[in-house]
Amino acid sequence: MLSKASGCKVNLLLNVLGKRADGYNELETVMHPVDLCDRLDFERAETGIRLSCSDNRLPTNSKNLAHRAAALFLQTIGSNDGIRIHLHKQIPIAAGLGGGSGNAAVTLLALNELFGHPLEQVKLGELAASLGSDIPFFLQENPAIATGRGEIIAPLAPFPTLSGTYLVLVHPGFGISTPWAYAQLSKFPAAAKGEPGRAQNLVSVLQNDLVAGGKEFYNSLEAPALHKYPFLALVQENFRENGAIGALMSGSGSTTFALARSKTEAEKLLEKFKAKFGVNLWTATVKLAPE
Numbered sequence: 313m314l315s316k317a318s319g320c321k322v323n324l325l326l327n328v329l330g331k332r333a334d335g336y337n338e339l340e341t342v343m344h345p346v347d348l349c350d351r352l353d354f355e356r357a358e359t360g361i362r363l364s365c366s367d368n369r370l371p372t373n374s375k376n377l378a379h380r381a382a383a384l385f386l387q388t389i390g391s392n393d394g395i396r397i398h399l400h401k402q403i404p405i406a407a408g409l410g411g412g413s414g415n416a417a418v419t420l421l422a423l424n425e426l427f428g429h430p431l432e433q434v435k436l437g438e439l440a441a442s443l444g445s446d447i448p449f450f451l452q453e454n455p456a457i458a459t460g461r462g463e464i465i466a467p468l469a470p471f472p473t474l475s476g477t478y479l480v481l482v483h484p485g486f487g488i489s490t491p492w493a494y495a496q497l498s499k500f501p502a503a504a505k506g507e508p509g510r511a512q513n514l515v516s517v518l519q520n521d522l523v524a525g526g527k528e529f530y531n532s533l534e535a536p537a538l539h540k541y542p543f544l545a546l547v548q549e550n551f552r553e554n555g556a557i558g559a560l561m562s563g564s565g566s567t568t569f570a571l572a573r574s575k576t577e578a579e580k581l582l583e584k585f586k587a588k589f590g591v592n593l594w595t596a597t598v599k600l601a602p603e
């Protein structure tokens with residue numbers, strides 16, 4: 313059996329540049345890996361793809377990205393062999409953290425390993441992009457600027473200023489559908505057509521100024537999400553009032569993250585959050601980058 317951790321991400325910046333002819337939105341985004349993980353176990357089988365999952369809210373058929381990734385891999389290498397996959401789910405669902413995308417990427421990597429590396433990295437990238445815009449990011453482990461529809465990945469060296477920092481993550485108890493968030497942008501013209509250059513600017517600022525970097529965090533998809541769910545704006549406000557370096561919705565939501573200088577600061581932010589909003593929501597503190 314091959315067992316693999318499957319992490320997630322936050323978008324420190326997600327700038328939508330405009331709608332494309334193919335219906336997707338052109339964007340520039342700064343993605344950062346987050347060490348909050350699902351676990352997937354893989355075992356070769358004679359035929360078929362059998363997926364089981366610890367969370368019964370998730371489909372285990374071809375609607376699940378891990379299932380789709382396995383089917384696409386086997387079809388691409390022309391194999392009639394089968395695979396058994398078990399997914400231990402920890403990352404919240406429809407949360408803007410890319411949990412499902414990570415599962416798909418890890419499935420491609422694991423099957424490639426189990427079948428003796430028949431596919432090159434470039435081919436895995438193509439398969440990943442065909443499964444979903446966020447998936448190629450998870451084939452590598454660094455922060456990255458992603459462009460195109462999010463599938464063109466330029467890996468970055470770890471940011472010096474983020475060393476030792478922590479994230480506080482809050483899931484508000486409801487998910488946001490990615491197609492819904494992008495479709496709503498037509499009602500928010502400024503958010504739908506951002507000026508290019510913000511991602512590169514954030515990357516430059518974060519080389520030596522953490523506080524200035526936090527001020528550059530931006531997400532075009534907050535326009536529709538915070539309009540429909542004002543609670544998300546209150547969460548961010550609470551984090552900022554209590555000294556977060558930055559607070560933002562990740563991806564198409566619904567998770568909000570706050571950046572804190574240290575573990576102690578992150579725990580303090582979370583305590584203040586719980587004092588105001590109660591203890592029933594899913595929350596986590598997680599180290600963003602090693603010291």
Ligand code: C5P
Nearest residue numbers: 335336337444445446461462490491494
């Ligand atoms: O690529 P993925 O399957 O994750 O995208 C889900 C949906 O999100 C797309 O069908 C599209 O509606 C929207 N989307 C978009 N522009 C992007 C990425 C996603 O409009 N860059």
